[in-house]
Amino acid sequence: MRNANHATGPSERDYQILSRMLSDAESLCRTQDALLVGQYSHLHGRIAALVELTAPIEGDEARP
Amino acid sequence: MMNPGSQDAALRDARQVPFMESSRLASLAALSRTELEALQLQKLRRQLTRLHRTSAYYRRRMDDAHIEPENLRSLDLFFDRFPFSTKADFLTDQTAYPPFGERLGIDRRQVALVNMTGGTSGQGQEIYGRSQHDVHMQGYLHALPWFLAGLRAGDLAINCVPAGGMTTGGWGPGEGLRIIGATAFHVGGSLSTDAKIDLMLKIGEVNFIYASTNYLHTLTEALMRRGLEPAQAFPTLRTLFIAAEGYPIEWAERIEALWGCRLQEGYGSTQCAGFGASTCADGALSATGGRGLMSLFEWESLIEVLDPVTLKPVASGEMGEMVVTNLSIEGSPVIRFRTGDAARFVSYRDTASGRAWNAIECGTIGRFDDMMKIRGNNVWPSAVDAAVFSHGEIVEYAGRVFTSVDGKTEVEVRLALSESVASCDPDACRQLIERVRTSIKERTNVWMTAVVCARSELPEFSYKARRWMDERQQGYRL
Incomplete structure (x- = not known):
């Protein structure tokens, strides 16, 4: 997988950043702090939605 | 049957549960008064430094009072010198620089939520512009007292306060319930009381109800009119959480008996961007009889309780006017704002909580301007x-x-x-x-x-x- 510096366009770069953030948010959701777990889950949901919204569209790779 | 000693121990444990389940809260509860005030000063310095740069309204106030925010040495210096703001000051500022006034403190394009005060004073409505950061903080400042009162992710919650509109009370609860992970039914304003009861009966396993003091009274009255005993109709209910108004102690006792669960209370306002104090898990009725106490969330807001005439701090046990300073809110923060809300102040030294958080008395919140x-x-x-x-x-x-x-x-x-x-x-x-x-x-x-x-x-x-x-x-x- 290419890192953000080598991404071909802002959308793919954003998608890669968000994907990393999603992975971090998943880690946060494993907290033992019951006050924070809901907030982390909320954050995870927001990031997951943005991952969905920035996911490369099939065919992007094939375009010049 | 438990003996009185083990009942006391169980009650003590119940009060400790939120702090055992959140290490973050445990850390805040363990702060000494000196440590808490050091944290307040650090956050206050950050807030004032930012506002000196971004808000002409507050910059003028700081310059006139010869306050250099980066060099603010003590909270006492701030309390001695920083001028108060009133509703009239905010309305004048808004009129001169509509819609938010020069106190906004963030770029107008960063405003993600607009809130207004209720307009019940007849003087006009204050307008507040909140950033994305503040939207989460408003949610947190609702989730915090409810978490302390027993609400947990996955719980089923009924919000009886009308949702939406322009008020903080219309938006904060929804955000708070969402970020705590509760399943919330926002029934306020959109359903009649009988329709709410019908829906609650259909839902069945209700764990938490949030309502104004007055509406909890109305809801209880309507249930009784229908011949329903609240405790039997909703046996899984753990917490009733009220806000906004005073009540007699006998009423609170009757409510707890009828519903078969603890009554918890919070003090909140638009100026606090949510709740500024709550009973935590201690209840609106104290363990020894009498009124309970609401602990102030002093690491998020400085709350002074002052004699409205002399503007000096009242002694523990006396009534005074609450004056609020936001430490964490960035859009339209209030700095030494005279709320007009009347409360009985209780020093942390006179509470049995073991925390260094000052408190106000439950059930006696009033308005000086309602007098x-x-x-x-x-x-x-x-x-x-x-x-x-x-x-x-x-x-x-x-x-x-x-x-x-x-x-x-x-x-x-x-x-x-x-x-x-x-x-x-x-x-x-x-x-x-x-x-x-x-x-x-x-x-x-x-x-x-x-x-x-x-x-x-x-x-x-x-x-x-x-x-x-x-x-x-x-x-x-x-």
């Missing part, structure tokens, strides 16, 4: 509420101050009786009315005329109750 001067006496509606509702037979009332034809000030309270009492014999009814009048006199020093009316003649309130009309001016019209 009516009647025959030389200062009368607060909350005092009459406390007198009237200490009699369980009264389900609602309305008060009116007016000028009689001969120019005297008269006060009339119309009392709606519960159905079981309304049909009792006239002598017993007269005695009840006399007892209510005496209670009012004891708490206000004013004898008021009391008459009975039908419940349907009095309004129902979905949020804050407005039970009083002052018609004295009309009596002087020619």
Whole structure:
């Protein structure tokens, strides 16, 4: 997988950043702090939605 | 059956649960007063430094008071020098620089949520512009007291406060319930009380109810009218959480008995961007009898309780006006804002919580500007509420101050009786009315005329109750 510096366009770069953030948010959701777990889950949901919204569209790779 | 000693131990444990389940809260609870004040000073310095750069309104105030925020050495210096702001100051600022005024403190394009105060004062509505950061903070400042009161992810919650609109109370609860991970039904404002009850019965496993004090009263009354015992209808309910208004202690005792769960309370406002204090898990009734205490969330807001005349801090146990400074809010923050809210201050030294958080008394929050001067006496509606509702037979009332034809000030309270009492014999009814009048006199020093009316003649309130009309001016019209 290419890192953000080598991404071909802002959308793919954003998608890669968000994907990393999603992975971090998943880690946060494993907290033992019951006050924070809901907030982390909320954050995870927001990031997951943005991952969905920035996911490369099939065919992007094939375009010049 | 548990012996009293083990009951005490169980109660103590219940109060500790939120702090055992959140290491973040445990850290805040473990702070000494010196450590807490150091944290406040650090956050205050950050807030003022930012506002000196971004808000012309606050920059002028700091410059006039010769306050250099980066060099603010102590909280005392801030309390000595920083000028107060009032609602009138904010309205003037908004008029000069619409819509948010120069106090906004963030770029207007960063405003993600606009809130306004309710407009019940008649002076005008303050406008607040909140950033994305603040939207989460507003949610947190609702989730925090509810978490402390027992609400957890996955719980089923009923929010009886009208949602949406322009107020902080319309938006904060939704965000708070969402970020805590609860399944929330926002029934306030959109359903009649009977329709709410029907829905709650269909849902069944309700764990948490949030309502204004007055609406919890209305809901309880409606359930009883339908012959439903709240504790039996909702056996999984763990927490009733109220806000906004004062109440008599007898009412709180009756509510806990009827619903079979703890009553918890919070003090919140638009200026606090949510709740600024709550009972944590300790309850609106103290373990030793009497009123409970709401601990102030002092690491998020500085809350001073001052004598409204001398503007000096009141002693522990005395009533004063709450003055709020936001430490974490970035859009339209308030710095030393005189709220007009009246509360009884209790120093952390006089609480049994073991935390270094100052507190205010439950059930006695009032408004200084609601005060009516009647025959030389200062009368607060909350005092009459406390007198009237200490009699369980009264389900609602309305008060009116007016000028009689001969120019005297008269006060009339119309009392709606519960159905079981309304049909009792006239002598017993007269005695009840006399007892209510005496209670009012004891708490206000004013004898008021009391008459009975039908419940349907009095309004129902979905949020804050407005039970009083002052018609004295009309009596002087020619």
